[in-house]
Amino acid sequence: MSSYTSIFVAGTDTGVGKTHVTCRILRRLREQGINAAGAKPVASGMQSVNGEWLNEDIQAICEAAGSQFGPELINQYRYKPYIAPHIAAAERGETIDMGVIMDGFRRLAARAELVVVEGAGGLMTPLNEQHTFLHLMRRLNLPVILVVAIRLGCINHALLAQQGLESAGIPLLAWVANYPAADTVRDIAVEESLGSRLNAPLLGVIPWSSASVNVEMADLVRLIASHEND
Numbered sequence: 001m002s003s004y005t006s007i008f009v010a011g012t013d014t015g016v017g018k019t020h021v022t023c024r025i026l027r028r029l030r031e032q033g034i035n036a037a038g039a040k041p042v043a044s045g046m047q048s049v050n051g052e053w054l055n056e057d058i059q060a061i062c063e064a065a066g067s068q069f070g071p072e073l074i075n076q077y078r079y080k081p082y083i084a085p086h087i088a089a090a091e092r093g094e095t096i097d098m099g100v101i102m103d104g105f106r107r108l109a110a111r112a113e114l115v116v117v118e119g120a121g122g123l124m125t126p127l128n129e130q131h132t133f134l135h136l137m138r139r140l141n142l143p144v145i146l147v148v149a150i151r152l153g154c155i156n157h158a159l160l161a162q163q164g165l166e167s168a169g170i171p172l173l174a175w176v177a178n179y180p181a182a183d184t185v186r187d188i189a190v191e192e193s194l195g196s197r198l199n200a201p202l203l204g205v206i207p208w209s210s211a212s213v214n215v216e217m218a219d220l221v222r223l224i225a226s227h228e229n230d
């Protein structure tokens with residue numbers, strides 16, 4: 001059995017930088033010699049590229065993990081429209097089944113030392129009529145890395161996310177202060193307000209930068225090695 005825990009990368013919203021951070025984490029772990037796989041079990045929004053329908057997140061995550069885990073392995077449900085996944089699923093006459101996602105996760109986890117799973121939208125994004133991503137995190141029994149986009153409103157969003165995780169009994173492993181917009185000035189007061197209220201260490205402050213630029217991150221390996229799943 002692997003000595004590292006898999007992790008779930010959740011965000012306070014869509015567009016906060018979950019994929020950006022997931023890919024950074026994957027690259028960092030793989031640079032450190034850890035066979036980390038990425039997963040994007042549910043994705044909505046696809047573009048036609050040379051006649052092939054592709055989802056950006058799935059592509060980015062495949063690439064960040066060295067392309068050794070293909071789209072079929074890292075994703076179970078993908079939809080063309082840029083809309084909430086449970087609505088996209090219903091339009092196709094299907095229902096997203098957590099069991100199918102769990103099976104996919106196990107298949108991937110068997111081939112890797114750990115899996116970094118990216119959610120879709122926020123914590124309460126529905127999967128189907130009964131379940132949200134919070135249920136999936138609970139079922140997967142994974143600790144969460146919460147990506148917060150530093151902008152007006154983010155403190156409220158981050159604290160609501162923390163409360164949601166706490167009430168579902170899901171551990172918050174770390175949080176990330178991400179700057180997804182080009183013209184944003186670093187806001188130390190907001191970072192400190194978050195830091196003193198979120199009950200988890202800061203993994204890193206990610207400035208607006210190209211994915212290939214290295215940024216400071218706390219010792220992720222130590223975090224994922226020290227976490228004990230219940």
Ligand SMILES: Nc1ncnc2c1ncn2[C@@H]1O[C@H](COP(=O)(O)OP(=O)(O)O)[C@@H](O)[C@H]1O
Nearest residue numbers: 014015016017018019020179180206207208209
């Ligand atoms: N730190 C960053 N630096 C530069 N671009 C970023 C950063 N974080 C996010 N982005 C960009 O912002 C957009 C939204 O980020 P993304 O990771 O796709 O968010 P999410 O997965 O939460 O929807 C993408 O175009 C992404 O490349």
Ligand SMILES: [Mg+2]
Nearest residue numbers: 018019057118
């Ligand atoms: Mg994404």
